[in-house]
Amino acid sequence: MHEIEAKSILSARNGINVYRGCTHGCIYCDSRSTCYQMDHAFEDVAVKRNAPELLEDALRRKRRRCMIGTGSMCDPYLPLERETRLTRRCLEVIDRHGFGVSVLTKSDLLLRDLDLLKRINDRTKAVVCTTFTTYDEDLCRILEPNVCTTRRRFEMLRTCREQGIHTGVWLCPILPFLNDTEENLRGLLDYCFDAGVEVIVNFGMGVTLRDGDRQYFYAQLDRHFPGMKERYIRSFGDRYDCPSPNAARLSRILLEECESRGVICEPEAAMAYLMEFEDKQAGEQLNLFT
Numbered sequence: 001m002h003e004i005e006a007k008s009i010l011s012a013r014n015g016i017n018v019y020r021g022c023t024h025g026c027i028y029c030d031s032r033s034t035c036y037q038m039d040h041a042f043e044d045v046a047v048k049r050n051a052p053e054l055l056e057d058a059l060r061r062k063r064r065r066c067m068i069g070t071g072s073m074c075d076p077y078l079p080l081e082r083e084t085r086l087t088r089r090c091l092e093v094i095d096r097h098g099f100g101v102s103v104l105t106k107s108d109l110l111l112r113d114l115d116l117l118k119r120i121n122d123r124t125k126a127v128v129c130t131t132f133t134t135y136d137e138d139l140c141r142i143l144e145p146n147v148c149t150t151r152r153r154f155e156m157l158r159t160c161r162e163q164g165i166h167t168g169v170w171l172c173p174i175l176p177f178l179n180d181t182e183e184n185l186r187g188l189l190d191y192c193f194d195a196g197v198e199v200i201v202n203f204g205m206g207v208t209l210r211d212g213d214r215q216y217f218y219a220q221l222d223r224h225f226p227g228m229k230e231r232y233i234r235s236f237g238d239r240y241d242c243p244s245p246n247a248a249r250l251s252r253i254l255l256e257e258c259e260s261r262g263v264i265c266e267p268e269a270a271m272a273y274l275m276e277f278e279d280k281q282a283g284e285q286l287n288l289f290t
Contacts, residue, residue: 024075062099065124069274098150157197170204173208
């Protein structure tokens with residue numbers, strides 16, 4: 001890791017990333033793509049040491065409160081967060097100014113900050129999301145080697161839900177020829193429903209690959225699944241979108257199961273839910289882009 005002095009922290013869509021880079025080691029990570037113009041090694045995480053101060057200034061100048069999102073590019077609960085506590089300090093800023101928060105993480109370190117998330121949720125809205133990729137714990141340790149497994153993430157969501165915090169799952173990626181089976185999907189959905197999630201985000205049953213991400217992914221396929229890289233090349237060439245051959249059937253199962261349980265899974269509706277700010281004291285709901 002190395003520390004940097006960031007110039008800004010809040011994006012136009014009200015997202016923050018206190019770190020740049022990641023040590024989770026997920027073999028499919030889009031954030032490795034060269035289009036993001038990272039000027040350092042991906043695992044050499046850039047720590048934005050002034051993130052809380054920048055966020056304090058940004059929220060103070062906001063005309064209306066809204067949801068603040070974190071985790072879309074880099075996980076806010078990397079192991080180094082135990083020492084830096086930057087994510088916690090940013091949550092304290094969000095709480096102090098009465099904003100809502102939507103957190104996406106693969107790490108159960110989030111439970112350390114359950115007190116803050118509960119306090120935010122009491123006044124506005126806190127949503128905790130995690131990624132589910134595979135129900136198979138052994139496969140999970142290959143695909144996502146340096147972070148807690150799917151089972152532990154399920155337990156994290158259940159704990160949050162028991163505390164009244166909103167929860168959701170990003171169901172992705174569904175990797176062609178690796179985890180794109182009905183058995184895997186139904187196992188993950190069982191976790192979702194048992195944890196009481198309100199929303200499942202899925203933009204298609206497949207994976208996206210582009211320069212930077214593709215090369216790392218293929219190297220890991222060679223390491224763990226000999227011959228699989230060649231199967232991807234034969235099936236998809238250099239395409240960005242790599243859908244599972246089972247995509248239609250899996251998407252139908254997802255829709256049917258979610259509709260029967262009242263779980264939001266249509267992509268636009270799912271994102272709108274995550275972005276919708278609630279002022280519980282005033283009884284208002286405001287869209288992130290209002």
